[in-house]
Structure formats: structure tokens, C-alpha cells
Amino acid sequence: MSKGRDLKPHIAIFGRRNNGKSSLINHLVGQDIAIVSDQPGTTTDPVKKSIEIFGIGPAIIIDTAGIDDVGELGGKRIQKTLETLNIIDCAILVITGNQFGEYEIDLINKFYELNIPFFIIHNKSDLQKLTDQTKKTISQYTDAKIIEYSNLQSNNLQHIIQLLKDTIPPSAYQKVTLFENLVSEKELVVLVMPIDNEAPEGRLILPQVMAIRDLLDHHCIIIALQVDELEYFLSNSSINPRLVVTDSQIFKQVDQIVPAEIPLTGFSILFARLKGDFEAYLNGTPYLENLKDGDNVLIFESCSHHVNCDDIGRFKIPNWLQKFTGKELSFEVVSSFQQTKRNIEEYAIVIQCGGCMFTRKQLQNRLKPAIDKGVPVTNYGMAIAYMHGIFQRATAIFREHDEIQT
Numbered sequence: 506m507s508k509g510r511d512l513k514p515h516i517a518i519f520g521r522r523n524n525g526k527s528s529l530i531n532h533l534v535g536q537d538i539a540i541v542s543d544q545p546g547t548t549t550d551p552v553k554k555s556i557e558i559f560g561i562g563p564a565i566i567i568d569t570a571g572i573d574d575v576g577e578l579g580g581k582r583i584q585k586t587l588e589t590l591n592i593i594d595c596a597i598l599v600i601t602g603n604q605f606g607e608y609e610i611d612l613i614n615k616f617y618e619l620n621i622p623f624f625i626i627h628n629k630s631d632l633q634k635l636t637d638q639t640k641k642t643i644s645q646y647t648d649a650k651i652i653e654y655s656n657l658q659s660n661n662l663q664h665i666i667q668l669l670k671d672t673i674p675p676s677a678y679q680k681v682t683l684f685e686n687l688v689s690e691k692e693l694v695v696l697v698m699p700i701d702n703e704a705p706e707g708r709l710i711l712p713q714v715m716a717i718r719d720l721l722d723h724h725c726i727i728i729a730l731q732v733d734e735l736e737y738f739l740s741n742s743s744i745n746p747r748l749v750v751t752d753s754q755i756f757k758q759v760d761q762i763v764p765a766e767i768p769l770t771g772f773s774i775l776f777a778r779l780k781g782d783f784e785a786y787l788n789g790t791p792y793l794e795n796l797k798d799g800d801n802v803l804i805f806e807s808c809s810h811h812v813n814c815d816d817i818g819r820f821k822i823p824n825w826l827q828k829f830t831g832k833e834l835s836f837e838v839v840s841s842f843q844q845t846k847r848n849i850e851e852y853a854i855v856i857q858c859g860g861c862m863f864t865r866k867q868l869q870n871r872l873k874p875a876i877d878k879g880v881p882v883t884n885y886g887m888a889i890a891y892m893h894g895i896f897q898r899a900t901a902i903f904r905e906h907d908e909i910q911t
Contacts, residue, residue: 513555514564514673515864517589519612520599522571525628528656529599530554530568533665551589560670567593572608590615591842591870595673596623597665598649602632603639613647619870622672624650626665631655683719683775686906690724692747697732697759699752711861712772716750736762748902750775753886754817757893768902769895773886776859778903780868781884782876787900789881790891792854796830800853805871806840807862817885818858829892842871850878858885 518526534556552568569589570582590596596616600609616623625643627635630653643651650672652664688694698713709717713729720727728746730738732755739746739762746767751759753771763769777786796802804818823836837852839845845852855875860868875882883891890899 513864514561514595515567515593515866516556516564516595516597516669516673517551517567517569517593518597518599519569519572519586520628521573521601521604521608524571524599524601525656526571526599527552527568529597529626529628529654530566532656532662533566551585558666558669561673564673572612587615588842590619590621592864592867593621594864594866595669596621597669598623598625599628600625601627601629603627603636605639605642610646613649617647619873622674624652624668624672626652626654628654628656631657682722683716683779684723684725687902688720688723688725688747691726693726693728693744694720695735695738695746695749696727696729697735697749697751697755698729699731699755712776712859715861716772716775732758732762735759739763753889754821756886756890756895756899760893760895760898765898770899770902771886771890773859773884774890774899774903776861777857777884777887780860780863780865781857782869782872782882783903785872785876785882786857786884786887789854790883790887790896792881793826793829793883793888793891796826796832796834796853798832799835800832801835801837801847801851802826803845803849803852803855803875804836804838805855805857806838807858807860807868818856822856822885822888825889825892842867849874849880852880855880855882856885856888857882 518530520526530552534554551570554566554568556564556566558564567589569586570579572583572586574580574582598609598612598616613623615621625647627639632655635651635653640651643649650668652661652668654661654665684694696713696716698709717727717729725747728738732751745764749759749763749767749769751769751771753773756771760769777783802823804822806818819838823834827834837846849855852875855872857868857872860871863871872882887896887900890896
């Protein structure tokens with residue numbers, strides 16, 4: 506399923522087959538988008554639908570296959586369901602008939618492991634009410650809220666909406682900006698945007714578009730140019746920019762042009778601060794110097810795209826890193842949430858792209874296994890800055906404005 510292209514909060518509904526998950530989704534969104542049947546296993550691949558939640562705004566709700574599916578095909582459906590955990594901000598666990606056992610316990614453990622907030626719905630309560638014994642059993646594993654519900658008597662639908670509002674973390678929907686606390690009204694910001702083989706014809710790439718919009722929202726003055734025009738502009742402008750932001754691939758060239766007193770950073774580093782574990786990036790980047798012959802380097806991309814010889818993740822970073830370290834390294838590039846070939850602890854370092862196509866939760870979940878295992882993590886922009894000797898300069902503005910322990 507596509508991930509990250511929609512940056513709204515993601516909510517997924519989990520439960521056994523025939524627990525009424527699809528009917529619940531249809532009630533929540535007010536239309537039939539999920540197939541409803543008494544036949545177990547009706548839902549196959551996860552189904553996504555937009556929903557508007559008052560007080561939160563637009564969100565994505567996901568219907569998943571039953572966690573108790575059977576057979577070879579059922580196992581594949583369960584795997585797809587579990588993969589959904591990596592992209593969501595909130596979960597709803599649906600049970601019926603007071604059934605609560607190994608399936609639910611395993612899922613709850615995964616919620617806690619990935620820091621996914623959730624609540625529980627006892628569905629089809631018109632047929633059987635939730636018993637005190639079931640409540641007691643559930644309380645041994647979680648203190649999550651439990652609500653009775655019936656699709657035939659959906660007068661407590663608003664209660665579910667309220668629970669969603671109470672459960673989804675504000676960080677999933679509150680607007681956090683790329684240039685938060687870095688710029689002020691009417692300040693001049695220069696964006697250096699090379700038009701190369703990776704730039705789509707007639708368009709700008711998403712990080713550039715998002716940066717321009719964010720600066721407009723901050724009421725800043727924006728100068729967008731290519732590197733060939735940068736020196737001319739700085740020499741002929743009477744106003745020093747508050748900040749220069751460049752594509753990380755030309756960090757070294759731009760660093761030589763921009764006077765030392767003008768802050769300089771990269772688009773990728775801005776996104777690292779917005780969405781990733783910035784402190785972990787800062788601490789992990791210097792490990793590039795410690796790489797040894799034969800080390801495995803994992804490169805994470807957040808999207809699938811056409812690959813060419815100028816591809817930054819698949820060609821440029823590996824080439825720069827081999828030259829920087831003087832070591833023979835093994836590289837693996839993994840797009841989106843595809844699985845790695847090795848266990849995460851077998852990699853010497855993880856290099857993550859800016860993640861413009863991921864939500865903050867998705868990107869942090871992507872990096873969490875590495876961080877938990879003590880594997881150093883870094884970011885495209887930070888790694889490139891470090892290899893070109895300008896890491897301190899490229900991150901200085903964030904150290905100045907953010908409380909970061911390194």
C-alpha cells in the first residue's frame with residue numbers, strides 16, 4: 506500500500522475476522538468504502554479512506570485484514586496488516602463476544618513497542634455485552650479505554666470520535682513548520698535549487714515546494730536561484746540573508762560562496778529536524794569516520810522513483826562515502842517500508858533520506874529498530890555535510906535555536 510504520500514494522521518482498525526471492522530469504518534466515514542459480509546476474511550489488503558474529524562481535521566482511516574486469518578494467503582494478509590503498524594498514529598482494536606486472547610495480546614504488545622496510542626471497542630454489543638471478567642482480563646495487559654458499540658445501535662458514534670480526538674497525539678495533526686523559530690517576518694532567505702537530472706521537468710521537487718510555502722507562511726522574502734547565480738546575487742545585494750538553504754549535493758560549492766557569518770543549511774537537514782530523530786542524527790553522523798572494510802551501510806529512501814546515474818542515495822552517497830572513508834563498504838538501498846535483507850544490528854550505520862514523503866510518526870518508526878539496537882543513524886544532508894567538512898556549519902543554526910544534547 507502507498508505510504509507517506511498523504512501526510513494526514515493515520516488511524517487503523519484492527520481485530521479478528523468478522524468482528525465488524527469494515528462496518529465500523531463505513532459508519533465512521535458515512536459511506537460504504539469497505540466490503541461488509543458475514544463471511545470471515547472479506548477484507549484482504551488494507552483499505553484507506555479520508556475522513557474529517559472535528560478538532561483534528563483531515564485524517565486517513567485504514568481497514569485491515571483479520572489478525573486471526575488462516576492458511577498461506579491468510580498469513581500474507583496478516584503480514585500486510587502488521588506492516589500497517591509502521592505508518593499509523595493511532596489504533597482501534599475491535600473485539601466481539603468477549604473474545605480476548607493471544608491475538609489481541611500480541612497486537613497490544615506491538616502497539617506499546619511502537620508507541621502507538623490506542624483504545625478498544627467491544628463491537629456487536631447488541632448481541633452480547635462486555636463482561637466484568639473480560640474487562641478484568643484486558644486490564645492485566647493494558648489500561649486503554651474500552652467502549653461498547655453496535656453498528657445497529659450507533660448512538661455512541663460521537664463517543665468514538667471523541668476517543669479518537671483524545672487518543673491521537675497532537676503532534677500528528679498540529680502544524681509544525683520547517684523553519685520554526687529559525688526565521689522572522691520580512692527576513693530574506695535564499696534557496697539554492699539546482700536544476701539537474703533529478704529535477705522533474707517543468708516542476709520543483711517536493712522539499713523545495715514545501716520550503717517556499719513555509720517561508721511564505723512566515724512572511725519572509727524569498728530568493729530562489731541556482732548555484733551559478735548565487736555569487737552574483739550575494740555580491741550585488743545590500744541585504745545579508747538571514748539564512749541560505751541549499752540542496753545538499755552542492756553543499757561544498759555553496760559553502761565556498763556564502764560568507765561564514767551567514768547561516769547555511771540544507772533542505773534535507775531541515776526535514777531531518779522536522780520529522781526525524783534529530784538528536785540521534787547529530788550523534789550518529791560522526792560514526793561515518795569509524796566505518797571499516799566490509800561494513801554494511803543501509804540507505805533508506807522514503808519513496809520509490811526512477812533511478813538514474815545521478816541518483817543521490819544509490820550512487821552519489823555510496824561513492825562519496827567510499828572516497829571519504831577509503832574503505833570497501835557494502836551498501837543496501839531500501840525504499841519506503843520494504844524489508845531489509847539483514848537484521849538491523851548487522852548494519853554499521855543507517856542513512857535516511859529527508860523523508861518528505863513520510864509523516865513524522867512513519868519516519869521515526871522506520872528508524873526506531875536501529876536506534877533501539879544502538880545502530881548509528883544519520884540523514885542524507887547531514888552525512889553529505891560531514892563528508893565535505895561542513896557538518897558543524899550546516900547544523901549550527903539548529904544548535905543555536907534548539908535544546909539539543911550531543
